[in-house]
Amino acid sequence: GAGVSQSPRYKVAKRGQDVALRCDPISGHVSLFWYQQALGQGPEFLTYFQNEAQLDKSGLPSDRFFAERPEGSVSTLKIQRTQQEDSAVYLCASSAQGSNQPQHFGDGTRLSIL
Amino acid sequence: GENVEQHPSTLSVQEGDSAVIKCTYSDSASNYFPWYKQELGKRPQLIIDIRSNVGEKKDQRIAVTLNKTAKHFSLHITETQPEDSAVYFCAEDDYKLSFGAGTTVTVRA
Numbered sequence: 001g002a003g004v005s006q007s008p009r010y011k012v013a014k015r016g017q018d019v020a021l022r023c024d025p026i027s028g029h030v031s032l033f034w035y036q037q038a039l040g041q042g043p044e045f046l047t048y049f050q051n052e053a054q055l056d057k058s059g060l061p062s063d064r065f066f067a068e069r070p071e072g073s074v075s076t077l078k079i080q081r082t083q084q085e086d087s088a089v090y091l092c093a094s095s096a097q098g099s100n101q102p103q104h105f106g107d108g109t110r111l112s113i114l
Numbered sequence: 115g116e117n118v119e120q121h122p123s124t125l126s127v128q129e130g131d132s133a134v135i136k137c138t139y140s141d142s143a144s145n146y147f148p149w150y151k152q153e154l155g156k157r158p159q160l161i162i163d164i165r166s167n168v169g170e171k172k173d174q175r176i177a178v179t180l181n182k183t184a185k186h187f188s189l190h191i192t193e194t195q196p197e198d199s200a201v202y203f204c205a206e207d208d209y210k211l212s213f214g215a216g217t218t219v220t221v222r223a
């Protein structure tokens with residue numbers, strides 16, 4: 001089937017606006033992850049879902065960041081009152097059930113805050 | 115991530131030569147180590163992985179070795195080609211991935 005799909009691919013917002021980023025995981029994948037990738041760096045973990053349960057949100061930088069996966073499939077990452085330091089590529093990955101399953105990434109959303 | 119160190123940060127090789135990237139990790143409980151290739155503006159793509167019950171794994175021109183005692187793992191690319199030019203990331207999997215800082219590989223034609 002199709003790989004991980006993310007939308008939009010690019011998002012430009014003014015500082016202070018709210019944004020919502022969408023992730024469609026590979027069909028049947030139980031685990032879903034969000035990562036943030038700053039320019040020239042490796043991805044950094046934000047949050048993890050197993051089905052609809054958010055099991056780890058330790059990587060979210062502040063309470064302005066919120067993620068959900070209400071039906072255990074599509075996930076949305078929301079950033080409120082955006083700031084310039086939020087500019088980055090936001091990557092979503094999914095994996096099958098079980099430990100140490102390979103994570104497959106989407107193309108990401110490149111967020112630019114003006 | 116701070117748990118994984120990756121070297122070198124840049125690597126330039128002549129086409130046909132080999133490239134080696136080395137990573138060290140700190141969590142002795144880790145037992146799964148994937149490698150990703152990321153071309154400019156594209157998604158990280160899994161190219162090979164290794165589990166702690168294996169010391170070496172090979173897939174065509176790519177091989178990965180793991181030394182659990184020393185907490186080292188390495189990526190070896192042989193007979194490099196221009197299309198191997200990309201950023202390569204090692205990672206340690208503790209259900210979530212901790213990535214190294216990346217190695218920019220340039221293959222000179």
